[in-house]
Every structure is written in structure tokens, then in C-alpha cells.
Amino acid sequence: MPELLCMKLISLLNEALSQKLVSVIDSLTVLPSSFGPQDAYKILSICPSVQLAFKSSKALIFAESYVFSNACIKDVYDKMEKEMESFSISGSCGIMPSNDSHLVNVTKGGNDSGRLMESKDTGIETGSSKQALEKGSKKKKGKSAGNVIAGAAESGSDNQDYVPTKFKKNHRKGKDTPSLLVSDLKTGPKKESVKVKEDNLGIPSEEWVMQKITAVVPEFEEQGIDDTQTILRSLANHLRPMLINSLKERRKSLLTDNAERLKRLLDNLQRKLDESFLNMQLYEKALDLFEDDQSTSVVLHRHLLRTTAAPIVDMLLHDLDVHNKLRNGIEVDEAQDSESVSLSPPERTALAKSFPGSLSNKALAAVDALEGKHVETFMDAFGALAEESGLFLKKLDKKLERTLLHSYRRDLTTQVSAETDPVSLLPKVISLLYIQAHHKALQAPGRAISVAVSRLKGKLDDSAFKILTDYQTATVTLLALISAATGDEDDCSSDRMLTKRELLENQMPALKGLVLSTSQS
Known part of the structure; x- marks a missing residue:
């Protein structure tokens, strides 16, 4: 058998x-x-x-x-x-x-x-x-x-x-x-x-x-x-x-x-962080000028968080994610430059949660602070995240501040000189005027322009201040016309917009003269 x-x-x-x-x-x-x-x-x-x-x-x-x-x-x-x-x-x-x-x-x-x-x-x-x-x-x-x-x-x-x-x-x-x-x-x-x-x-x-x-x-x-x-x-x-x-x-x-890639990643991240975070500290100092105006202060804080702080956070989260993958033997495509990365709030939260232990907690705190109203809170949270990540944040001292302010002024002057759009010109001129008057690098959105202009009274002579206020009033009118335009053939606002734009274009040399003559002297 x-x-x-x-x-x-x-x-x-x-x-x-x-x-x-x-x-x-x-x-x-x-x-x-x-x-x-x-x-x-x-x-x-x-x-x-x-x-x-x-x-x-x-x-x-x-x-x-x-x-x-x-x-x-x-x-x-x-x-x-x-x-x-x-x-x-x-x-x-x-x-x-x-x-x-x-x-x-x-x-x-x-x-x-x-x-x-x-x-x-x-x-x-x-x-x-x-x-x-x-x-x-x-x-x-x-x-x-x-x-x-x-x-x-x-x-x-x-x-x-x-x-x-x-x-x-x-x-x-x-x-x-x-x-x-x-x-x-x-x-x-x-x-x-x-x-x-x-x-x-x-x-x-x-x-x-x-x-x-x-x-x-x-x-x-x-x-x-x-x-x-x-x-x-x-x-x-x-x-x-x-x-x-x-x-x-x-x-x-x-x-x-990945060993060499890790070293290169950390070196590049530290270099980019040095530059971007110093600029963030430079812009933060201008917020002190508006502490007595709560509503304007909130606008300026949120604007700085959205335009300057968010790219720094996105860059750091992206590179930490790449670092984490490389350390764990995961193939990573480094084709995308972290400085060009733009994350949505849910994407930031998802990345922060993916990190191990206390690093995740620190990253989530920085992401939450990014959605808040206070730059100081964000700076503290971001500093804790950087420390947890093993990165060093340079502190802006007086010498660095003067160097950065000089460089910022030079770049703004070049931009103002080459600017051809009458609407885009105004905030750049205002930033240069604040450097001249207060030695501060102001980052002001459209909602804060009116207050920023009014704060320059007494810092400019009467004729210069009139040029600035007239230009600002004409800009507000043009933007209101653009916002109200319907696009219909019977809509006569297009003619009014064209007239107002031509007026601003004619005033551009005078507005540029407020800062270019001083900057180039």
C-alpha cells in the first residue's frame, strides 16, 4: 500500500x-x-x-x-x-x-x-x-x-x-x-x-x-x-x-x-534657513511701529505669516520629510527645489503628523502658529521645531540688520526704478519710504496701505506727502473700478479705468522721485 x-x-x-x-x-x-x-x-x-x-x-x-x-x-x-x-x-x-x-x-x-x-x-x-x-x-x-x-x-x-x-x-x-x-x-x-x-x-x-x-x-x-x-x-x-x-x-x-545626499540636504537646508529666517526677523521689527493700532497690527501680522513665514515652514517640512525618507532607506526624487514648494494647510498638517515623536509635536505647533495672528508666537514655535530638528537659527544682531536693510533697500530701489505697473509701484515706494524714515523693512498688504501712508505724515515735507496721498487715492479709485467692472458692453467703467490708469502713469515719475533721488544720492 x-x-x-x-x-x-x-x-x-x-x-x-x-x-x-x-x-x-x-x-x-x-x-x-x-x-x-x-x-x-x-x-x-x-x-x-x-x-x-x-x-x-x-x-x-x-x-x-x-x-x-x-x-x-x-x-x-x-x-x-x-x-x-x-x-x-x-x-x-x-x-x-x-x-x-x-x-x-x-x-x-x-x-x-x-x-x-x-x-x-x-x-x-x-x-x-x-x-x-x-x-x-x-x-x-x-x-x-x-x-x-x-x-x-x-x-x-x-x-x-x-x-x-x-x-x-x-x-x-x-x-x-x-x-x-x-x-x-x-x-x-x-x-x-x-x-x-x-x-x-x-x-x-x-x-x-x-x-x-x-x-x-x-x-x-x-x-x-x-x-x-x-x-x-x-x-x-x-x-x-x-x-x-x-x-x-x-x-x-x-x-x-544616501549618505552624501543627506549631508548635502542638511547643508543646503541650513543655508536656506539662515537667509530666510533672518529676513523674517528683519520684517518682524517693522511691526512694532503699529502696536498702537490693533486692527492694522493684526492685518500686518497675518500678512507676514502668510507671505514670508509660510514658505519657510513649507521648505523646512519638505526637507525634513526628504531627510526622514533618506535616513530610512527610501528612494526620494530630489527634482523639486524645496524653496519652490507650496503646501496647503492640510498638507502641512499631514507632513507634521508623519514625523516621529516630539518632532511631530513641534512641527504641528509651528503649523498651528502659522494660522494664528501673532508673529511672536510663530517665531517661538518655529524656533522649537528648528532646535528639535538639529538646525541652528541665526539671531538678527545690529550688524546683520544694517547689512540686510542695506541690501533690501538696494533691491527695492532697483525694482522701483524698473517698475512699469502703477498699482504695483505704490507698496514698493512705501517700503522704501519706511526704510528712509524709520529704518524698518515694512511688508504692508493693500488693506494696510492707507494707514501706512498716514503714518508717514510729518516724516515727509508737505509737497512729497501730497504726491504720495494723491497717488494712493487714485490707486484706490482704480482698484475700486476694476472690482466693480461687469465686463458688459454697456459698462462705461472701462473708460474711467483707462483714464485713471493714465493719470497714475503720469504721476509715476513724481512718485518714484520721492525715493530714487534719495536712494541714488
Whole structure:
């Protein structure tokens, strides 16, 4: 009886080995109906020819009774490895493809429906490396890496190396603080869960692997197997440790390649931060001139936060995100310059939440302050974020202030000299006048122009102040006409707009003369 069953199983095995496409061979189909999966496994383990095929890694068993050729497994693995390439690129900072909802925080050990079978008595060994797929037939007798029961794969040790590190202020000293703690994984009826401090380890879950196998190898669904999920889970448990190893090696290679990119990123970020934050401090000093006017002060504060502070925050959040990805071995496209990045409030919040630990808290505080009414609150929050990130913020001293103010005045003078739009000219002239009168770099939006002009009374002679107020009144009238225009053919406002614009254009030389003669002298 055993000999007859062995002959049937050998025939079945030869059929499995001859399959070029993915095919699942169920050994139970040639055994008596009273035999179960465990009986099938025992019969398979005592057939010399079958055992030789297993030892030479030409065939593998899943869920105790399903036979796969090694070529079939390798084909599935190669397809899955390509899927892991896209996973490696996207798996960072909690940002994952929307359809991959099974990327887990807790790394699970092998959990197949088939029980863990002892293989010592049969000479059949377990293994989980890619070499078992590619070089199994070349291994010496007794050293096979073929996995007979893949559902028993212990993948815990492969998962423990994925520990993202936090970008802290001691990064220059090479001291990385782990942002999560991973406990030892042990097989058995009671497995301790891995406790993490971060939301994402960037490791594919068993369910993710099962879904991808179904997607890349639709033949499994087409063969009409009664318990497809059992086969998929066994195969996923066999492939997952190898896929994680492949992902780990790819990320290690990226970490090596990314070392120079990390240094360049931090150097460039520090340089850009030095320049932009000094300008922010320079503009902040002009706010003191309007502390006695609450409504205008709020307008100026919000304008500075929106126009100057927001780009600085966007630049920092973008570069911190890139840094975090590079540190964790994630491929990053550096084509976009962070200075040109413009984020919406929800995008800023999402990025801030993706950072590890206290860095996330500091980033969220800076993002919240950006939407507030007080520049001072933002400066404190941004300073805390920069410190947490390991970046240095230069303080604006008197010498730097004079240098920046001189440079700002020179640039504004060039802009005023070349300006041809009568509406755009006014705020630039007002900024230059404030430099002359108060030695402050005022950033005033349209809503604050009227108050800014009135505050210059007494700082200019009467004729100069009249030129300024007349020009400002004409500008307000032109903007009101533009706002009220309907675009209808019967609308006569277009003629009035043209007349008012011509008036302003005629007044432009006089307005420019208020600042150019002084600036160029």
C-alpha cells in the first residue's frame, strides 16, 4: 500500500515539476478519501524520491499536502520582488498607497492555518532566503534550504531591523535615537506583540503579501481550489521573510548611497534657513511701529505669516520629510527645489503628523502658529521645531540688520526704478519710504496701505506727502473700478479705468522721485 501511494505521489510530483506556469498540485487527490493533510504529509515524507526532490529544493509543500515546483515558487517570488520595489519607494513616514491598507504597525510572526511540523525526522529543512530558490539544486546533501511547510516560517528576526531613527539635534554627532522599540518575536501559541512608538515600520504585512500574490498571479484564483486562502497564507508566510530581506538589503544599499545626499540636504537646508529666517526677523521689527493700532497690527501680522513665514515652514517640512525618507532607506526624487514648494494647510498638517515623536509635536505647533495672528508666537514655535530638528537659527544682531536693510533697500530701489505697473509701484515706494524714515523693512498688504501712508505724515515735507496721498487715492479709485467692472458692453467703467490708469502713469515719475533721488544720492 505505501509503495503504491508513493508511486502515485511520485507521478504527482513529476507533474508539479513539469509545470512551467503556476499550478497547485493537491496530493490528497491521489490518496484515499479518509486521508487528511497530515496523513498526506507523512506519506510524502517517507517516499525517497519525493524526499530527494525536497532536499534538492526542486519542490516544496505548503499546508501539508499542496506541492509546488521550485521554479513555480521562484516565478512568484520574482513577480513579488518587483512589487516590493514600489513598496520600498512609497513606504515612508506613514505615507502609503491608498489601496495598501494592510501595512501594519505590529510585525507578525508566521501564522498559517497548518500546524508547525517537526522536520528533523524526515531530513527536510526549512529556510527563507532567496538562495534557496536560485541555488537549491546545487546544495550538498543534507544542507537543503527548501521549505517543506512554509506556513511555519519564522519571520520575526527579519523584521526587527526596520527601526526608523529620529532626526534629532544630535544628528551631527552621529547619535541616532530609535523612535520605536521592537520586542523579540517568538513562535508558539502565545506571541508577544511588537510595541512601537511610531505609526509605521514600513514592513509589508501578511495580508498585503497575500493580496499582491493574488494580483500578480491570478492563476491561483482560476484553479478552483476549495481553500485558496490556506494556500495563499502558506505561500505568503514562505515568501514574506525573503521579501523583507530583499527590502532590507535594498534600503541598506540606499542608506549607503544616501549618505552624501543627506549631508548635502542638511547643508543646503541650513543655508536656506539662515537667509530666510533672518529676513523674517528683519520684517518682524517693522511691526512694532503699529502696536498702537490693533486692527492694522493684526492685518500686518497675518500678512507676514502668510507671505514670508509660510514658505519657510513649507521648505523646512519638505526637507525634513526628504531627510526622514533618506535616513530610512527610501528612494526620494530630489527634482523639486524645496524653496519652490507650496503646501496647503492640510498638507502641512499631514507632513507634521508623519514625523516621529516630539518632532511631530513641534512641527504641528509651528503649523498651528502659522494660522494664528501673532508673529511672536510663530517665531517661538518655529524656533522649537528648528532646535528639535538639529538646525541652528541665526539671531538678527545690529550688524546683520544694517547689512540686510542695506541690501533690501538696494533691491527695492532697483525694482522701483524698473517698475512699469502703477498699482504695483505704490507698496514698493512705501517700503522704501519706511526704510528712509524709520529704518524698518515694512511688508504692508493693500488693506494696510492707507494707514501706512498716514503714518508717514510729518516724516515727509508737505509737497512729497501730497504726491504720495494723491497717488494712493487714485490707486484706490482704480482698484475700486476694476472690482466693480461687469465686463458688459454697456459698462462705461472701462473708460474711467483707462483714464485713471493714465493719470497714475503720469504721476509715476513724481512718485518714484520721492525715493530714487534719495536712494541714488
